[in-house]
Amino acid sequence: MLSIKQLSLATAIAATTFAASAAAATAPVNGVTWTKSAEGNLNNLQLTDRTAAVVFIRPTANNVAVADSSTNIGLDGRFLTSLQDGHYSASIVCAGDVKLSAVPTAAKINDLQAGAATINLKAGETQYFLVGTEQDYTPVLRQVTAEEAAQALQAAPTFKQNHQISRVQAANCPAPAPVPAPVVTAPASEYYVETRPNVRLNILFDFDKSNIKSQYRGEVTKAADFLKQYPDANAVVEGHTDSKGSDAYNQALSERRAAAVRQALITDHGINPSRISAQGFGESRPVATNDTAEGRAQNRRVMVVIPSEAQ
Numbered sequence: 001m002l003s004i005k006q007l008s009l010a011t012a013i014a015a016t017t018f019a020a021s022a023a024a025a026t027a028p029v030n031g032v033t034w035t036k037s038a039e040g041n042l043n044n045l046q047l048t049d050r051t052a053a054v055v056f057i058r059p060t061a062n063n064v065a066v067a068d069s070s071t072n073i074g075l076d077g078r079f080l081t082s083l084q085d086g087h088y089s090a091s092i093v094c095a096g097d098v099k100l101s102a103v104p105t106a107a108k109i110n111d112l113q114a115g116a117a118t119i120n121l122k123a124g125e126t127q128y129f130l131v132g133t134e135q136d137y138t139p140v141l142r143q144v145t146a147e148e149a150a151q152a153l154q155a156a157p158t159f160k161q162n163h164q165i166s167r168v169q170a171a172n173c174p175a176p177a178p179v180p181a182p183v184v185t186a187p188a189s190e191y192y193v194e195t196r197p198n199v200r201l202n203i204l205f206d207f208d209k210s211n212i213k214s215q216y217r218g219e220v221t222k223a224a225d226f227l228k229q230y231p232d233a234n235a236v237v238e239g240h241t242d243s244k245g246s247d248a249y250n251q252a253l254s255e256r257r258a259a260a261v262r263q264a265l266i267t268d269h270g271i272n273p274s275r276i277s278a279q280g281f282g283e284s285r286p287v288a289t290n291d292t293a294e295g296r297a298q299n300r301r302v303m304v305v306i307p308s309e310a311q
Contacts (some may be wrong), residue, residue: 044094045126050173052095052121056141058131059152060086071131071139074101074112077168083131087159091166094173095123102131117141123176191287196242197306201225201261205300210256212264220261223304224269227276230306237262238303239280242296247282255280261302 045053056073070084076099081089099116103109121127128149130142136183152158201219203212212220227235239258241250257280265271288295 045090047092047124047126048122048173049176050095051092051170052123053090053092053126053154054100054121055088055090055126055128055149056081056083056131057088057128057149057152057158058083058085059155059158069128070105071133072103072105072112073131073167074103075099077101077113077116079112081166088104088153089117089160091168092170093121093168094170095121096174097121100129100141102141104133104139119143125177125304146166147156193287194303196307197230199304201302201304203257203261203302205257208253210253210260212260217264217268220264220268223261224265224271226304227265227271233306234275234277236305236307237265237276237278239278239305240285241283242299243286243290244296251280251282253280254282257302261304 047053054075058071070082072082073080073089075093080091080093082105083089097118097120099113100119100265101112101114101116103112103114114248119127126146128144128146130144130149130152132140132142150186161311199222201223203219205211206213223237237258239254239261241254243250245253255278258280262276262278263278266273283290286295286299287301290296290299290300
């Protein structure tokens with residue numbers, strides 16, 4: 001049964017160069033020499049967003065090659081490569097989840113799904129595996145880093161396996177799954193938005209003052225006209241400040257200014273005191289930035305608001 005050891009699916013390092021030191025050939029057969037080994041270089045693996053590379057290395061045990069010890073590597077039940085001692089193989093395959101298996105040739109079985117383990121091959125990356133055998137000759141695949149693979153190749157002469165025809169082709173690979181657009185949550189507004197019926201009074205108060213200057217009496221009249229639209233509703237005069245000064249100071253100032261407008265509505269326009277109240281909010285409800293003079297001017301305001309329950 002195949003076992004996958006140290007199966008970390010962290011990103012492997014692609015495009016690492018491994019070069020074999022020499023070529024090896026079999027004895028001539030009918031005058032023809034069959035070259036089973038060759039020098040190899042992994043720098044030329046051209047990957048796309050649909051393909052990945054897998055490198056299988058079978059180091060020579062104790063620097064002595066074992067005859068007839070080849071192991072067949074299967075990918076999704078199809079023959080990928082067969083490795084003898086002292087050889088490696090590099091293949092470009094479709095990226096994604098695949099089933100890898102290792103079956104000894106001596107087992108003489110055609111089931112390349114035997115003991116398969118699922119591995120995720122990331123597009124555009126190279127992953128490395130050492131091929132070995134247990135004492136009972138059970139094949140073992142161990143995923144390693146590019147550095148560990150380089151060390152294995154340099155420890156003893158290792159040749160590129162050169163004579164098989166893989167049944168796995170990196171053709172018609174599926175397109176990568178579309179990456180969903182990140183869900184962007186609109187940030188909550190840092191400014192207060194008034195949604196209740198209201199009227200803003202453009203009354204400018206002197207610094208640290210709450211009395212209403214004569215030129216702003218028209219704004220109080222505007223508030224009185226607004227209240228006529230809601231004859232049966234109670235109303236709240238709200239005072240607001242910018243952020244200059246302490247919280248306590250701004251709270252008290254906003255209350256005094258709201259009270260001044262309420263009193264003007266009662267005294268000058270006959271608004272029933274029982275239907276209008278005053279409330280200060282200090283700097284707690286800015287409608288604009290307090291970093292600019294224009295923003296602070298918008299925040300220094302008096303509003304007449306009809307509470308929601310009174311509509």
